[in-house]
Amino acid sequence: MRLDVAGVSVSLDGRPIVHEADLRVDDREFVALVGPNGCGKSTLLRTIYRALRPSAGLISVDGDDVHRLPWRESARRTAVVAQETPAELDFTVWEVVLMGRTPYGRDAAADEERCARALDRVGLAGAEDRVYATLSGGEKQRALIARALVQETRLLLLDEPTSNLDVRHQLEILHLARELGVATLAVLHDLNQAAAFCDRLYVMSSGRIVAGGPPGEVLTPELISQVYGVRAVRRTQLVFERLKDESEP
Ligand code: ADP
Ligand code: MG
16 A cells, blocks of 8 residues: 655645645555644645545555546545544444445445444444444544444545544544554644654645654754744653553554
8 A cells, every 4th residue: 555645736716725745655654744723734635535636746545546546446445534524423333334334335244243343443342322423522533433444445544633632532542543554644733742653744834745754853843943933842741651451442
């Protein structure tokens, strides 16, 4: 699996939002995309999962232009947990997860097993009959990750998967995503977390990818002050980690 974004520009309502973005995600890599609010991260992600079309450039998954693939085929390659999911989905958890099988033919018995396995993996076993809208923020994210899992893709796109979660649930979701072993491109808000979880990261600013590489090389005080307009100071600080015996998926 390999995602290649080459020279991609995107306009919305005639306004250029993303300018000539280049990035790649290799098999099993966990890559973060960071940048200030409104810089175009979600727009780029939406273009990768075909909710938007680029005005220029090429996005390919495993060498094929995603915008030319049959819809089913691209849905078999790329799963997404989007930033704004309809919070009030009037479906049960089971129904939400089963939606991940849409790009495939139905096979009731096998699908049942897949969904059960996915729910187990995200720590939601037993919650299948709950109404999605009544779940907590962290549980909703888990259900959406389970949906992505049953889609059986080798590329996963996450758009701020930890927003609205407390620190423990943030860590749980990030560990879960990492441990899936699927190539992942994740828009993350927290730079320290991004640095802790990703293999590589890209920094976006005003619609352009301005840096990319291992977090230790990219996240310099100079770059952070350029992009975010704040001074970055290294200090001893509290570092949050999961407790060992915490219930884990
Ligand atoms: P980010 O995810 O980095 O916060 P977005 O990609 O959501 O940024 O937005 C980038 C820019 O595009 C913002 O200026 C936003 O106002 C604008 N934008 C987002 N969605 C639309 C839309 N549907 N129509 C017009 N402009 C939009
Ligand atoms: Mg966004």
